[in-house]
Amino acid sequence: MQAPFQSTVMTVKPEWIDFNGHLNMAYYGVLFDLGADQMFDHFGFGPDYQTRTGNTTYAAEFHVRYVRELHENDPVVVTYQLVDHDEKRLHSFQELRHADGWLAATGETMTLHVDQSGPRVAPMPQDVLDRVAAVARAHAALHKPDAVHASIGIRRR
Template identity: 90%
Template sequence: MQAPFQSTVMTVKPEWIDFNGHLNMAYYGVLFDMGADQMFEHFGFGPDYQSRTGNTTYAAEFHVRYIRELHVNDQVIVSYHLVDFDEKRLHSFQELRHADGWLAATGETMTLHVDQSGPRVAPMPDDVLARVKGVAQAHATLDKPEGVHASIGIRRT
């Protein structure tokens, strides 16, 4: 597996464009989510995970930084870097890049593993946790992503 994981190429759809002529901010999240879904299949959180196990994942926090505008029909790729994890949580950092290589946005997420019978945060099954550990080992060799742990605020001088 690539480190960081790279999604398939995705295309910015015309209906995602706002009145300013560029990708509406909501759809950056859609693209990040679509990229994460591809990574999650490698973890074992595929489309049948909830019906098979009674578990799912919830995003507890998501922080986006908009770097450069995207436009209709732009081709993009989402990377997924597993920054940290424990038996119940995944901390990830994603980059949304134009197919030409330039950075359009970053997304940082805290994902919870949830037992739907509660619902409550619960440990991942052993087989899934083993795959998460394998990805974490591969990603541990990567440099810390620029922008991870970024905060928002007005800088005063």
């Protein structure tokens, strides 16, 4: 397991470009989600998870910080760092980077494990929780990014 996990290379699509000539803010979320999906496959939350278990994941909170513009056809990767977890929740930090290495955006997410029969937040199955714990151990040695728990506001002098 990579620490942090890194997605495959993805490409900024022409239809994602806004009238300012750069990636529309909504599609940063799409790229973060596609990168997280690759990590979630490792956890066991693959495409058949909901059908097989009746469970799924919901993003309860997502904070994006835009750092540098992306443009049409830019190659990008998404990293995923598991910051914390318990039996029902995942706290993660992601970076969206140009394939050349520079940082375009960060995303911080609180993900809930949900039993669809409620729906209600519910514990992950033990096999999934074991994989999450293994990733947590691998990521424990990583520096906690300064942007984790960042707040938004207007600074007054």
